[in-house]
Amino acid sequence: MIKRSLFLVTFAASLLLWLGVAVAEEAFFETEALNTGLGVAPERVDRSTPRATVETLFRLGALGDWEAAAHVLDLSALPPGLQAEQGAELARKLKSVLDRKIIIDWSQIVDRPDALDARASSRAATSGMARKSLRLWEFDLGPVPSSIRINRIAADGGEPVWVFSERTVENILPLYAEFGPTRFEQWLPKSLRKDAFWGLMWWEFIGLPLLISAAVAVGLAVRSGVRAVRRKATARLSKKIIQAASTPLIVAAITTVIWWGAANLFVFSGRINVLVSPLVAVGFVTALLMLILNTLEQVLDALVGFEDIDLTTRQEAQNREMATKVAALRRVLALAIFLIGAGIVFSTANIFEWLGLSILASAGAIPLILGFAAQKVLANIMASLQISLNQSAKVGDRVVFKDHLCHVERINFTYVQLRDWDGTRLVVPVEEFANETFENWTLKEPEMLRILKFKLLPDVDLEALREAHREVIGSLDPEELDDTQKAKVVVTGQDVFGIDVWFYVPCADPNTSWDVACQAREALVDHMNRIARQTKTPIFPEATPAEAA
Incomplete structure (x- = not known):
């Protein structure tokens, strides 16, 4: 009975499958x-x-x-x-x-x-x-x-x-x-309208370089015109706006020539058109978004410009914070405009469909591929936003990064530009800068305490050293010093070579504290040598390099 039932079920399923195929074929x-x-x-x-x-x-x-x-x-x-x-x-x-x-x-x-x-x-x-x-x-x-x-x-x-x-x-x-084919193409000799190779006609190998050359020539002409107009402008804001519009106008001019030529003079084959159409869309969108972004940046510079201000001085703490926030706002605007532009290009140019990638796009593979390729760039962008928002390092701050005493000059999308004490620039990827431990001498309060450390003999006259320290502090520029009550001499340790003596130098400005500490160190060494000559007693321990090691 069970076998008969299984046979009937199998027969019915086969019949339904056969009927389904038959219906499908009709x-x-x-x-x-x-x-x-x-x-x-x-x-x-x-x-x-x-x-x-x-x-x-x-x-x-x-x-x-x-x-x-x-x-x-x-x-x-x-x-x-x-x-x-x-x-x-x-x-x-x-x-x-x-x-x-x-x-x-x-x-x-x-x-x-x-x-x-x-x-x-x-x-x-x-x-x-x-x-x-x-x-x-x-x-x-x-x-x-x-x-x-x-x-x-x-x-x-x-x-x-x-x-x-x-x-x-x-x-x-x-x-x-x-x-x-356009009317211009129909005027061409038949020999140029014949198929050449790679699915293209002979005239396309001539027309494409000519169109690109014409577009470049128009771009150069627009650049010269913009420069001439900028030279005649008198107002500072007008010059900045013209400068902001320069590159977008050049891109728009080049794109317009290619678009008009490809639509009215040369209607290229699919192998070329599949690249020209998306590039035209990218060109127009890029020009528009660059114009918006550059104009906003110039307006921000005009409203809260810091070009004529030395942000490294201690009096500019509020301006440093404002400059960092403006930089963060610029990055947010740039990122938002880029995402909007990318969305417009992908939605209007049908790039995936033209390139035969519609299946990948619909399956979500293209966003994954692009996201993986841009992982490093996106990580740097997010790190730069993190630094700008948490204010761990502001534009103009004095920092010590990997033993480099620097000022923060710029916090860009993908890198931080640092100016070393000797004037050289360090360009550090933002992600690396955010992940490394660094000292910020300007964070919270600009005042800082510089400590000069000396190894001296155990029988040194500490009172004489304290008197020398007071004289050194009194000889320094009062404007560069913080509360002199913080200046003191302390013994922090000892070993077989001698005692560790620390001299505190309270500094008011982290930007000049290193120079002030150098002056104080030089003056202290001079006073110690003078004390040693007067007392005919050595102050510094004598040790061979091997013993010191």
Whole structure:
């Protein structure tokens, strides 16, 4: 009984599966007639699968056999008497548009009669379904995009075939007018309009360098014009705004020439257009966002500019904090503008679709790849924002980083610029600067205590040293000193060589404390030598290098 039940279940499942396949294979549009004006399709016309139909158009087009290529179009909108004549011309124009606007990724065109995509995810809406209509590509044409679509049609009970849809055929002429060869290209000699290699025509190898040269020439002319206008400007803010607009105007001028030339003079093939179209979008968006960002920076400089202020002095603590916050605001604005620009470019230029990366983009792989590639840059950007927000190091602060006594000059997106005490600059990646331990002599209170450490003999006269220390403190510039009550002499330790004596020098400004400490050390050594001569008693221990080690 159980075996009989299992047999019935298996038989029913097999029957349902067979019926499902049979139904799937019957997915097509029915029509009374298809391209009766063309006659019977020759054997060289293969319309059995979507890929075969597209391949037939390009294969016969390369041979110039447009009469046969017309069979891959649904010419139902044309009277039968005009189908043979106009069908060949429409096939030629469709191939021309596809050549100029796309690079075909053949792996993305299904090669099954039922157009069932076996690679589709189980969660996809069309998973496991036979299809009778496929959208291959889409072009911006007027207010409404135009789709290139192929349908599976069975005429008068015949075998179903795949052809470019009737709606697509109706849009061929508008598409050709928009993306086909320009009037200038049609004036070129036929020898230049022939195919060369790599899917390009001879004129493209000449036209592209000419267009780039013209764009560069216009960019140089715009740069000269902007410089002339800037020289004539008298107001400081006007000069800054003109300077801020200089680079965006140059980028916009170059992009405009390339865009106009590619649209009106040279309609390039898909292999070139796939790069030109996104680059034009990137150029315009970059120019606009650079103009906004540069203008905001110049306005901020004019409102809270610190160019004429020495931020390293102790009196400029508030300005140091303000300068660091302004720098953080600039980075936030720059990052936000960059993200907005990237979103605009990716959404308007259809970069993933043109490059055949739509599957990767939809699966989220492209963001992961870009994120991994930009991991180091993003880490530096976030570290710079962290430093600016927590104020651990401000512009103008005096810091000791890896034994370098420096001032913080700039906190940029990816690096911190430090000015060493001898005037040299250290360029440190922001992430490294944020992860390393460093001394900030200006943090919280600018006053600091410098300690001069000496190794002296145990029988040294400490009172004489304290008197000498008081004289040294009294000889220093009072403006450079903090509360002199903090000046003292203490013994902090001893060993076989002698005692450790520390001399405290209270300094008011960390920027000058190192110089003040050097002066105090020099004066103390001079006083100690004088005491040693007067008492005829040595002060410093005598030890050989080996003993000292």
